[in-house]
Amino acid sequence: xxxxxxxxxxxxxxxxxxxxxxxxxxxxxxxxxxxxxxxxxxxxxxxxxxxxxxxxxxxxxxxxxxxxxxxxxxxxxxxxxxxxxxxxxxxxxxxxxxxxxxxxxxxxxxxxxxxxxxxxxxxxxxxxxxxxxxxxxxxxxxxxxxxxxxxxxxxxxxxxxxxxxxxxxxxxxxxxxxxxxxxxxxxxxxxxxxxxxxxxxxxxxxxxxxxxxxxxxxxxxxxxxxxxxxxxxxxxxxxxxxxxxxxxxxxxxxx
Amino acid sequence: xxxxxxxxxxxxxxxxxxxxxxxxxxxxxxxxxxxxxxxxxxxxxxxxxxxxxxxxxxxxxxxxxxxxxxxxxxxxxxxxxxxxxxxxxxxxxxxxxxxxxxxxxxxxxxxxxxxxxxxxxxxxxxxxxxxxxxxxxxxxxxxxxxxxxxxxxxxxxxxxxxxxxxxxxxxxxxxxxxxxxxxxxxxxxxxxxxxxxxxxxxxxxxxxxxxxxxxxxxxxxxxxxxxxxxxxxxxxxxxxxxxxxxxxxxxxxxxxxxxxxxxxxxxxxxxxxxxxxxxxxxxxxxxxxxxxxxxxxxxxxxxxxxxxxxxxxxxxxxxxxxxxxxxxxxxxxxxxxxxxxxxxxxxxxxxxxxxxxxxxxxxxxxxxxxxxxxxxxxxxxxxxxxxxxxxxxxxxxxxxxxxxxxxxxxxxxxxxxxxxxxxxxxxxxxxxxxxxxxxxxxxxxxxxxxxxxxxxxxxxxxxxxxxxxxxxxxxxxxxx
Numbered sequence: 001x002x003x004x005x006x007x008x009x010x011x012x013x014x015x016x017x018x019x020x021x022x023x024x025x026x027x028x029x030x031x032x033x034x035x036x037x038x039x040x041x042x043x044x045x046x047x048x049x050x051x052x053x054x055x056x057x058x059x060x061x062x063x064x065x066x067x068x069x070x071x072x073x074x075x076x077x078x079x080x081x082x083x084x085x086x087x088x089x090x091x092x093x094x095x096x097x098x099x100x101x102x103x104x105x106x107x108x109x110x111x112x113x114x115x116x117x118x119x120x121x122x123x124x125x126x127x128x129x130x131x132x133x134x135x136x137x138x139x140x141x142x143x144x145x146x147x148x149x150x151x152x153x154x155x156x157x158x159x160x161x162x163x164x165x166x167x168x169x170x171x172x173x174x175x176x177x178x179x180x181x182x183x184x185x186x187x188x189x190x191x192x193x194x195x196x197x198x199x200x201x202x203x204x205x206x207x208x209x210x211x212x213x214x215x216x217x218x219x220x221x222x223x224x225x226x227x228x229x230x231x232x233x234x235x236x237x238x239x240x241x242x243x244x245x246x247x248x249x250x251x252x253x254x255x
Numbered sequence: 256x257x258x259x260x261x262x263x264x265x266x267x268x269x270x271x272x273x274x275x276x277x278x279x280x281x282x283x284x285x286x287x288x289x290x291x292x293x294x295x296x297x298x299x300x301x302x303x304x305x306x307x308x309x310x311x312x313x314x315x316x317x318x319x320x321x322x323x324x325x326x327x328x329x330x331x332x333x334x335x336x337x338x339x340x341x342x343x344x345x346x347x348x349x350x351x352x353x354x355x356x357x358x359x360x361x362x363x364x365x366x367x368x369x370x371x372x373x374x375x376x377x378x379x380x381x382x383x384x385x386x387x388x389x390x391x392x393x394x395x396x397x398x399x400x401x402x403x404x405x406x407x408x409x410x411x412x413x414x415x416x417x418x419x420x421x422x423x424x425x426x427x428x429x430x431x432x433x434x435x436x437x438x439x440x441x442x443x444x445x446x447x448x449x450x451x452x453x454x455x456x457x458x459x460x461x462x463x464x465x466x467x468x469x470x471x472x473x474x475x476x477x478x479x480x481x482x483x484x485x486x487x488x489x490x491x492x493x494x495x496x497x498x499x500x501x502x503x504x505x506x507x508x509x510x511x512x513x514x515x516x517x518x519x520x521x522x523x524x525x526x527x528x529x530x531x532x533x534x535x536x537x538x539x540x541x542x543x544x545x546x547x548x549x550x551x552x553x554x555x556x557x558x559x560x561x562x563x564x565x566x567x568x569x570x571x572x573x574x575x576x577x578x579x580x581x582x583x584x585x586x587x588x589x590x591x592x593x594x595x596x597x598x599x600x601x602x603x604x605x606x607x608x609x610x611x612x613x614x615x616x617x618x619x620x621x622x623x624x625x626x627x628x629x630x631x632x633x634x635x636x637x638x639x640x641x642x643x644x645x646x647x648x649x650x651x652x653x654x655x656x657x658x659x660x661x662x663x664x665x666x667x668x669x670x671x672x673x674x675x676x677x678x679x680x681x682x683x684x685x686x687x688x689x690x691x692x693x694x695x696x697x698x699x700x701x702x703x704x705x706x707x708x709x710x711x712x713x714x715x716x717x718x719x720x721x722x723x724x725x726x727x728x729x730x731x732x733x734x735x
Contacts, residue, residue, distance in 0.1 A: 099701075
């Protein structure tokens, strides 16, 4: 079974340290919710693990199945089995979702190996059926003119198609109304069972998402590291008491 | 030909083995012994030599000599065009090289080295698959020229300009040099003086040629100038699609390609002219292309410019008859050290004529692309319409694009619209694609293909597939 080990990770943007000693292990099939106030380093963590060039790793390590990914380019990390669902996905004008995914699937194949286009479309359509996505959807250009909900569904479809070992989902609930949230959550839940179920790091600001995607673990992040871990009840406690509670506890612990 | 569906293209991309014309494939040469060689440099003797080996009628020699005079008199157009033109050394160019003036009708008769060249470029295979006729020019003359019997039986003439002048002077002379006069510009004059090869096509009234006719222009020799001359006449109510491809090996010295292409679409005729040029990056590609569309006729240029050191090319349509339609769909990709100076000209000369220009350019690295266009609708006309769209995509921060649209619409009974945009491939977009497993080069290539997608979809499938492959290759080389 695959796993992602994040060990005492330190990340800076320019000279500014953002993540300061983050440690967590995510196994395939598990859902870990990362919660915390704005500016605490949640998104930085996800992007840096995915290999965004703007972030510098200043300490620690990230291992996928025991192998460090830090020396790899973003695309190599992706092909090794990491997936980042973006908070703000980019538009790619003129490139249909079907063609984009085909290129991504092709990129995972050995050099010289031919992609079986018929088999590809068969798989794509079965994933779309699973996620209850209309067939017309994939002929649209990637994210171009999409509503917030459509963008997130597009991310979930890509995740389903690429079958990552570990998915980092960055604020997947942002900008969604309750109906869109439910559809996206259903899409994630549909991928939580079966042989290709990924390990999921679910980054969210609000407890609301966790009503629909029930996590196995909840971690509260503050000032660049995990300050509290628990099960799903921690999210409810957090919702009731607010983040100030964590901050106070954290301050008391450090006093 | 209808545009491919998404699935057709996807399948074709995976399965299409047609070799086509990428630069790595084109970057080879054979040492050929030329039986006919006009030597280096240009003067009256050169022109007389070319005319004599072609056994031309006296009026053609006169035409050439007058053109030479015009060429020598005309200054370089560097008051508006790039100074790089001054780097062409006309004294160091070889103006005519051939192994003979009569093209072969079967590939078996073509000399081995030349035959191998075209086989490596995939031409005979394409001919079998989807073409009505092929002319394959090697340096100055066509080495192979053939038209399928079924098309020839309809009265369609498809041969090179040398044969056309010799065997069909009554049609040739009537239209030759009428669309593009010798003195149109310095390079049309040069072509008129030393032209050799190129296609001559005549389609009789009402004949619709079902499959495309294709010409392939191959430069094999160093320090060489290729000056093909193409004349296509579509008689009343006829239809024809013509496609051309071009390659040359990479030499350290520069090569000159300066063609003149004239199209005549008579009443109700339709001509579609498709170019996928992929010159090596030492080629000066200075081409004059223009068509005249008579009443209810339609001329459509599809022009894809990849490669070359400098391309200057502005396909034009003179809309001479009422309700004539002209269209230019242009794609240019300028990589490091390249300048694509391309565009379109639409000259409205009758009522209710319409023209459409869609130009997309991509600048990579220090590549530079320029759109230069002319749309002219005089005051006395009515019901004329023009639409011009120019979109530029910049890949790197040091890439450059310029747009010079000159649209003059007089009077209040005509309409025009013009849109221009410049966009950049952002780092976020590249990271997004990389996070899905695409390499940086693949990501760039996909972004570029997306940018031209709406245009490329209008191309015949074989060409849109080929274009995609060429762009992939260009982008692969552009990422460090």
